[in-house]
Amino acid sequence: MGQASTVLTVPVVIDYASVVVGVLTGALFGCRRRLDVVGVTVAGFLTGFGGGIVRDLLLGAQDVYFMSHPDLIWVSLAICLLTFYFRGIFLDLNKSILLADTLSVALFALAGSSKAFAYGLDPLYVVIMGVITAVGGGALRDSFAGIMPAIFRGSNYYAMACLGGSCAFALLAFAGVNLVPAGFACVFVVLMLRYLSIRFDWRTREEADLTPRVASAARTMRQRLRTRSRARRRR
Template identity: 40%
Template sequence: MVPEFFSSAAGNAPASIPVWLDLTAVMVGSLTGVLVAKERDLDLVGYLALSVLGGLGGGLVRDTIMQVGDVYMLRSTLAIPAAVLTGIIGFLFSGSLHRFPRLLAWTDIISVGLFVVAGTDKALVYGLTPWACTLMGTITGVGGGMMRDIALGDTPRIFLRSNLYALCALGGSFAYWIMASVAHVNQPWATILGVLVVVGLRMWSLRFNVLSPAGVDLSPTVGKVAREVYTRAAARGQEDAEVYVRRYARAKFSREEDDKR
């Protein structure tokens, strides 16, 4: 049955997203860790570590920062087993991953979208501010990948110039907050639209090669403008001083003439 688009309980705090969606996000995120482990030709421990980091790392960072409620990966009876099982299956059947060359790119951004929704929703449930909700959603979306990259000794992907990776998470998180908290869109639709915003922004940036800004240095421009302003101000001040001196000299001369008379 297709759910209604708008919630009938407008204004109420959103309910936590369903367990199956949480687990889906975990497994898809774990799959990204498995694919990276395959690329690096890691052993079983590497597969398991990257699977756990990819599937649970973002939520762990979010819960540590929020310090409200519980830690999802410790409370859930299925989250850790799901991440570990994904890692084991990926290790045992790693050869089949070659059949899908673009699987990493798709699973990566889809997992980001799912985690963004989960993180934003949890912050909404606990009544955090809009900015905190957006930040928690973004951190949940990119935190697992960041921890994975750090574990491999790489610069986290979100810190490198790329086709709108972290910015996609930020946009999806804010979009979900708008739909769930302001527009009162029903949660299933808000979830779908939130994920689509993340995926859509990422695909758009890849299609038109839109890159996040990097290497920006406004110091020369600002310095040049500041010097010009200072030079003009100094010249104007000099002119004003000369005018004042001339006026003072004329006034003094006039007083002296009056005294002589």
């Protein structure tokens, strides 16, 4: 599977920043779970690189991101160690880290969508790769920690925000819009949906059974049909 000629290049600083924030949030997760230094490091690396690794494996990519940036590996290792041994500094930055984490996830969604588009995949798979890249690392981290991944529980929009951003990118990219505005649209949609879901406490539902409503609508429809049938017979 070869790459397409049109590729959206994200500035290296922004690209690295998204991974660094992902690694930091993963390491903080490990600290809150009282993991040892190895556990904190693994949690950090899974969060920062996990989604991209899964994406590249599914794409059959020759340029696996994790294997192409050894300097970023060393930086990520240093962040995990600093977080473990100086956690008091980082644990007090909850609000700032929440904002940075949301931006990081938005950039991950963009990275996944744009790389899938560059490989010539259909719009559906462009969206899927964007979501996998954005939430895959966190899901792997939670699974390794023995807890249900956050994306499977009712919560403020997280995966849904990434889905919206990936859809925005795919829609614009396949419509022939320049990839730079499409990339900005992806990031903006993720940030907007995430912010609005927290601001107005929009949550995905853990249970949704439409059976009673469908059954009620079916009964109402049958009653109307019977009434009409009787009216016609009287005529």
